[in-house]
Amino acid sequence: MSGSPQPNYKLLAQAGARVVYDGARGVFVPTDLPPDVEAVGAAAGDVGEPAVPDPVLGYQGDKCFVCFCEDQTTKDLKYAIAEGFDSIELSKRYTTVTMGPCQGRLCHVNSIRVYAKTTGLDENTIGTTTARPPHTPVTLGLLAGRPQEPVKRTALHHRHEELGGTMMWTGAWKRPHSYGPDPGAEAKHVHDAVGLIDVSTLGKILVAGPEAGAFLDRVYPNRFSDLKVGRIRYGVLTGDAGRIMDDGTVARLDDETFYVTTTSTGADAVYQWFTWWNAVWFMDVRFVQLTGGVAAINVAGPGARALMTRVSADDFSNEGLSYLDARHVRVAGVPCLALRIGFVGELGYELHFPSPHAEHVWDTLLENGADLGAAPFGLEPQRILRLEKGHVIVSQDTDSESNLLEAAMPWIVKNDKEFEWVGKWATQQVADRGLRWMLVGFESPSGVVPVEGAQVVIDGVSSGRVTSVRHSGVLGKVIGLAIVPVELAVEGARFLVQVDGRAVAMRVHLGPFFDPAGERLKA
């Protein structure tokens, strides 16, 4: 049998909507929606042009299947009707039609139409079966098994809870969203004093061996073999197709040892990516997944240096630890790798050290920085701070189609390397065909805050989307990042974004919104 695509109305029906048969189109559509429930698209009945031939109840004596999952034919349904199971609910229980793995997605309407045709009743009189949870098949283990929901916790997890952090899922990790009702105030505090954020979830991979530098040159678009010992460089990984897959920093610890950080959710994928490629290249390099074993705290803000000098005898001056330096230090008695980087745009030291000492280091920093205003800040304030700098979050501001050139990172592509790097060919293809899109910063002159994912609209046509947007307290305005047609990647250009059904103008801003010269993070 065949029929039209059917609206996926079952969740609506479970919520209390009535379902009626639209004979002209051969589909059931939801009506009388409960309060505060809105249906759009296919769920509301927009399933395109229907093809609704009358059901054929067997062709020249061949079997005519109604339900493939449960092996039910029109003949089986006619027998059921003949035996008195003449309501669709009874038929379901008797024949098991609609009770297989597809849960009626393929056979529900077919069976109703067979019933209508056989009994001479119309489809609305036959009606539908009752929609009940679960909407999709659920394992018995999930319903009745012991509660086993894997959670990744940093070594500071319980400290965050004790400090009033609101914990949220970020991938498989639990992280503090913020520590109070006003994430904006937490962000501003980092600009004014000193903030601590637990960044232990960052992926951390040791890349070691005589060919470690050469290996990184092959997997990253930029060069690492010439990175000086004790220095850090930003890196973006692309797949074979040139699409951005992850980013992070690479610090050179000695001639043959690099310490690579990845995004929090990308740690395992990057580790597998490295090992997979080296199974092809057979380079003399080894990888060690260090993510959970190493805690990391970013100490950021104008008071960061003063705080570090209280908890360490090492030199945290600009001369002793310059921007993009990596140094071995001892903090509160614990050996640390200090990375001078600035994701949040302020003077900052990212301390990496053994996880078992996380609470000791965290507590020491807070206690010794109390009079400096040292306070924790969560993920949401961090998102505000990084947006003020225009820093990208991979998978938030990029998607499966994003490439280096259209993500405004052409500077990271170093094609003068003597061998191919992963994604080089595809990136060159993008350059050859010409850029179509560009990731740009924008401001909202009206102060209206679009949702992330809001459509950029040009002449009534969807032409990009907002990837990130926040209100910045320190800037006093709404800022964001958006993917727009490349023609709009011009300072001051305007474009429209759909907000609650109306078009709202945004203005393009290229470069960081805050401290564009980087004076604060290099202070």
Next chain:
Amino acid sequence: VTGVLDFLSPSLARDADGFHPVARSAAERLFRAADAMFVERDGWLVAAAVPGEDDHRARVGIADLSHLGTLDLRPAPAADVQGDGVTTYRLSPRRALVLYPQAARTAVGEQVSAGGLVVDVTGAYTVLALTGPEARALVARLTHLHDFPSGGEVAHVTGHVLSAGAEYRILVAQEHGHYVAEVALDCARALGGGLVGVDALPREDRA
């Protein structure tokens, strides 16, 4: 601090500048909730005793051995690393983990220092010891693994199970340590067991 990988080693923390670092296990909070008695040993806060541990051990007890040192050796040594309480676990023909009591750190270091990549991954693992007559039953409730030592899914995350006589040790990533300990405790309670302190383990298994 001079070695480029020193920042990975909890054992290299020391009293300095008026600070007294103490290492903690990912499972500490579960033991604290059970009113465990903690003692400081070799720079770690160790759950030494737990109320009711004798009853637990008569069924199945879970102790926290995360303070064991753990080294990742590549390539794997030709011969097992020797020493009291030292375990060499071969993850593959080219890679091994060596677990050791802190007292054996120097002796282990002398055996593994010749060539290859040696990384201190002590902080990367939570190590749980399962002891008592129902230990095997508890393992069966946590994992499909049945031939030890081996690695695979433990409580739905990647882990390793090692056996030592009737005792078992479970190694999971530090970030999963609290979760796996929580699941193991839940399963142990159903078997009449519970948490036990390190000092409740047979002496040879405390390392």
